[in-house]
Amino acid sequence: MDRKAALVTGASRGIGAACALELSRLGFDIVLTCRGNVALAEEVASQCVTDTLVLAGDCADSAVCKDWVAKTIERFGRLDVLVNNAGLTRDTLLLRMTDEQFDDVLKVNLYGAFYLCRSALKYLMKSPAGRVINISSVSGIAGNTGQSNYAASKAGLIGFTKSLSKEVGKRGVTVNAVAPGWIETDMTGAVPEEVTQSILERVTLARAGKVWEVASAVGFLAGEGASYITGQVLSVDGGLAL
Numbered sequence: 001m002d003r004k005a006a007l008v009t010g011a012s013r014g015i016g017a018a019c020a021l022e023l024s025r026l027g028f029d030i031v032l033t034c035r036g037n038v039a040l041a042e043e044v045a046s047q048c049v050t051d052t053l054v055l056a057g058d059c060a061d062s063a064v065c066k067d068w069v070a071k072t073i074e075r076f077g078r079l080d081v082l083v084n085n086a087g088l089t090r091d092t093l094l095l096r097m098t099d100e101q102f103d104d105v106l107k108v109n110l111y112g113a114f115y116l117c118r119s120a121l122k123y124l125m126k127s128p129a130g131r132v133i134n135i136s137s138v139s140g141i142a143g144n145t146g147q148s149n150y151a152a153s154k155a156g157l158i159g160f161t162k163s164l165s166k167e168v169g170k171r172g173v174t175v176n177a178v179a180p181g182w183i184e185t186d187m188t189g190a191v192p193e194e195v196t197q198s199i200l201e202r203v204t205l206a207r208a209g210k211v212w213e214v215a216s217a218v219g220f221l222a223g224e225g226a227s228y229i230t231g232q233v234l235s236v237d238g239g240l241a242l
């Protein structure tokens, strides 16, 4: 009855799925949201060891985000942890970038986090340990050729994280970002092999990261051990941005 609840966006696969499983392992009931592949999200939910709720929709739509939070409260009566993980890339050099490619990335990666935080905050403030964890990127710290839209969204998330942490700290809510480097998922799987190799050559630990390695950082930030950490960016990049 007293279990805390966590909402993870983009939980149908990749880093989001790993976060959902890790937070479930840590004892949270989980709301898994996805863009449209409900069957995939249900499969992840079936591997969770706590209660789950699967919701679908576009996190770039403020009404959808509001509804996800309302349905979370309806089902679990509380929301303690929000993980803004849903994200996409539309990589191309700036000279070729369309308005749509820029808008799409900003709307999903940055506006989505804004919409969800705005709807979730009043419940997070009621939690004994409210947490927001925004999944940024090494690109938002160091920039990356062909990713001006993506890097802007991820750098924006860092400024958003720090500002919000200052707004809600007195209400006991911590707000942090995790900045993954090169993690093996469908997103990086779509990148040409020669680009992958050139990035991996710059990783201090000389290998790609695994989704569980990002999820364990998220689990740490969601837990009691991170109660005095806020407004921070935790890089999980094997030393890529050093």
Ligand SMILES: NC(=O)c1ccc[n+]([C@@H]2O[C@H](COP(=O)([O-])OP(=O)(O)OC[C@H]3O[C@@H](n4cnc5c(N)ncnc54)[C@H](O)[C@@H]3O)[C@@H](O)[C@H]2O)c1
Pocket (backbone or CB within 6 Å): 009, 010, 011, 012, 013, 014, 015, 016, 033, 034, 035, 036, 057, 058, 059, 060, 085, 086, 087, 088, 108, 135, 136, 137, 138, 179, 180, 181, 182, 183, 184, 185, 186, 187, 188
């Ligand atoms: N994989 C990496 O190397 C890496 C590195 C740095 C940051 N990240 C970030 O980590 C997060 C997860 O990345 P991933 O590699 O697991 O990607 P992925 O493409 O495997 O998964 C992305 C998830 O976001 C969801 N999503 C996309 N657009 C959405 C929308 N409009 N509304 C709702 N959900 C939507 C998808 O359904 C999917 O579940 C992203 O924010 C990404 O930018 C990934």
